[in-house]
Amino acid sequence: MVEFVLTMGSAPAIRNVLIVDDDVRILDSWKRSAERERTVHSATDSVTAKRLAQLHPLDMALVDLRLGTSSGIELVRELRRTSPNLMIALCSGYVSVEATVAAVRAGADVIVFKPITFREILARLQENLDEPDLDETPTLAKAEWEHIMRVLSDCHGNITAAAKKLGIFRSSLQRRLRKYAPHD
Numbered sequence: 001m002v003e004f005v006l007t008m009g010s011a012p013a014i015r016n017v018l019i020v021d022d023d024v025r026i027l028d029s030w031k032r033s034a035e036r037e038r039t040v041h042s043a044t045d046s047v048t049a050k051r052l053a054q055l056h057p058l059d060m061a062l063v064d065l066r067l068g069t070s071s072g073i074e075l076v077r078e079l080r081r082t083s084p085n086l087m088i089a090l091c092s093g094y095v096s097v098e099a100t101v102a103a104v105r106a107g108a109d110v111i112v113f114k115p116i117t118f119r120e121i122l123a124r125l126q127e128n129l130d131e132p133d134l135d136e137t138p139t140l141a142k143a144e145w146e147h148i149m150r151v152l153s154d155c156h157g158n159i160t161a162a163a164k165k166l167g168i169f170r171s172s173l174q175r176r177l178r179k180y181a182p183h184d
Contacts, residue, residue: 014038014059014087014122020049020075021064021091026114030062033118044068046075053079058086062121063108065092065099066153073099073106080107089121094149148176 017034019042021027027042034040041056043049046067053061061079065072076088090108092099093115100111110124138146148166155161163173 014125016056016058016060017041018043018049018052018056018058018061018079020044020046020062020067020072022066022068023064026064030118030121046070046072046078049075050078053082058083060087060089060122060125062089062091062118065090065095065103073102073108076103076108077106087125089125091116091121092153094146094153096146096150144176148173152177 016039019027019030019034019040021030022044024044027044031040031042039056041052041058043052044067049061049063061076063072063075063079067075072090072092076090079086079088088108089110089112090103091112091114093113095103095111095113103111110121112121112124148162151165152159152162155165159173159177160170163170166173
């Protein structure tokens, strides 16, 4: 599993969190984990998230890349514009280099792959790490996995449609999906 982490410096205490994901199961899981020690506001769409961000002072926002038909990157851009000191994590089951660059330009502090726990996201935000090695060439397995995840995401999780777009049998795609994301 690969994640992109940007240098944060010393992170302030995180007391108020906004969690935005259109998958209610993931949203509830992160919310339960975060609520143990902080105040959590949650939304399944960008409009609600923007409203909550205006109403409540936030320390951290956790945003899914795809929010139904809208882009989590656009939400990150808006949150960064209105709250420059907000720590923002962008999460997705599929994160391409292109999406990562767009998210960083929009103002995301950390970009991570799902599945990931709230504690892991929090740790990544609070770590003081060097920037990733941008000269490193991804492995063929990683490039293949990212491409499959993008096509599957474009097909809204429909395995049959994704297999057709990829030009492979449905059973072949299912076999590949049973494997975990490749490690570097």
